[in-house]
Amino acid sequence: MLRIVRLxxxxxxxxxxxxxxLQLKWxxxxxxxxQMVPLWMLVxxxxxxxxxxxxxxxxFPTCLDAALDLQKEISQARVExxxxxxxxxxxxxxxxxxxxx
Amino acid sequence: xxxxxxxxxxxxxxxxxxxxxxxxVYGDDRIKLRGRSGKLGLGSAYMHGLQFVSGEYVIIMDAxxxxxxxxxxxxxxxxxxxxxxxxTGTRYVQPxxxxxxxxxxxxxxxxxxxxxxxxxxxxxxxxxGSFRLYRKDVLKTLVSQAVSKGYVFQMEMIIRxxxxxxxxxxxPVTFVDRVYGASKLGGSEIVGYLKGLIYLxxxx
Numbered sequence: 001m002l003r004i005v006r007l008x009x010x011x012x013x014x015x016x017x018x019x020x021x022l023q024l025k026w027x028x029x030x031x032x033x034x035q036m037v038p039l040w041m042l043v044x045x046x047x048x049x050x051x052x053x054x055x056x057x058x059x060f061p062t063c064l065d066a067a068l069d070l071q072k073e074i075s076q077a078r079v080e081x082x083x084x085x086x087x088x089x090x091x092x093x094x095x096x097x098x099x100x101x
Numbered sequence: 102x103x104x105x106x107x108x109x110x111x112x113x114x115x116x117x118x119x120x121x122x123x124x125x126v127y128g129d130d131r132i133k134l135r136g137r138s139g140k141l142g143l144g145s146a147y148m149h150g151l152q153f154v155s156g157e158y159v160i161i162m163d164a165x166x167x168x169x170x171x172x173x174x175x176x177x178x179x180x181x182x183x184x185x186x187x188x189t190g191t192r193y194v195q196p197x198x199x200x201x202x203x204x205x206x207x208x209x210x211x212x213x214x215x216x217x218x219x220x221x222x223x224x225x226x227x228x229x230g231s232f233r234l235y236r237k238d239v240l241k242t243l244v245s246q247a248v249s250k251g252y253v254f255q256m257e258m259i260i261r262x263x264x265x266x267x268x269x270x271x272x273p274v275t276f277v278d279r280v281y282g283a284s285k286l287g288g289s290e291i292v293g294y295l296k297g298l299i300y301l302x303x304x305x
Contacts (some may be wrong), residue, residue, distance in 0.1 A: 002304070057207050057208050060193075060207045061193060061195050061196075062200035070277050074280075078130060086126055
C-alpha cells in the first residue's frame with residue numbers, strides 16, 4: 001500500500017472518530033476541547049518539529065580534526081605524487097627571480 | 102583486491118591527464134578511466150561505471166576529497182560483520198560529522214533531513230549522502246529503478262532499497278566540504294529537492 005494511501009485512510013479514521021465525538025452530548029468546555037483537538041494537534045506538531053530541527057542544528061556534528069588531518073594528508077600526497085611524476089612540482093616563489101630591483 | 106573506476110565527463114580541468122599519469126604509475130588494470138564525451142547525470146554515470154566493475158561490491162564516492170578513503174575499510178568491515186546489501190556513510194552520527202558548512206547550510210540540511218524522515222521514514226540518518234558501499238547487483242537493480250536527479254537520487258536509492266527488501270547498515274563518516282570546488286545549494290536545488298521528495302512520497 002502506498003504511504004499516501006495509508007495516510008489518507010488513517011486521516012479518514014481520525015476524522016470519523018472526531019465527527020462522532022462532536023455529535024455526542026458533552027459539557028460546554030469539553031465540547032470546546034473536542035472541537036479544538038485537530039488544531040491543537042497541528043500546532044503541537046509544528047512546535048515539536050521546530051524544536052527537533054533547532055536541537056539537531058545545535059548538536060550538528062562537526063569534524064575540524066578531520067579537516068586539519070586532510071590538509072596534512074594532501075600535502076603528503078602531493079610530495080609523493082610529485083616524486084613519481086603524477087603531478088608537476090609546484091613552482092617555488094623565488095624572490096631572486098624577480099626582474100629589476 | 103581492488104580497482105578504481107573513474108567516470109569523468111570530459112572535465113575541462115585536466116582531470117583526464119592526471120588520471121593517465123596515475124595509470125602509468127599504478128597500472129590501468131587498477132585505475133580505469135571510463136569517461137563520456139558530454140556532461141551527463143549522476144544516475145547515468147553510475148550505470149555507465151557499473152559496466153566496467155569486475156568485483157562483487159561497489160563503493161561510490163565523490164572525488165573532491167570530501168569523502169575520505171580511510172572509511173572504505175570500515176565500510177567493508179561493517180558489510181562483512183552485518184552482511185548488509187548496502188553500507189551507507191552517515192555524516193550526521195558521531196564520530197562522523199561535517200566541516201565547512203555555515204549555520205545556514207546546516208539548517209538547510211537538517212530541515213531537508215527532517216522533511217524526508219517525516220514523509221518517507223527511511224530508517225537511515227543521512228539520506229542524501231553519496232558515500233556508500235553496494236553489492237554490485239543491488240546497485241544495478243536500484244539504479245535501473247531510480248528516476249530522480251541530484252540529491253533526490255541518493256534518497257531514492259535508499260527508499261527503493263527498502264521497497265526491494267535490501268538490508269542497510271550505517272557507518273559514521275566525516276565530510277570535509279569545499280576543499281576543491283564549491284558545492285552548490287541554490288534555489289533551484291531546493292525546489293528540485295522538494296519536488297523529488299513529494300514525488301517519492303506520493304509514489305512509494
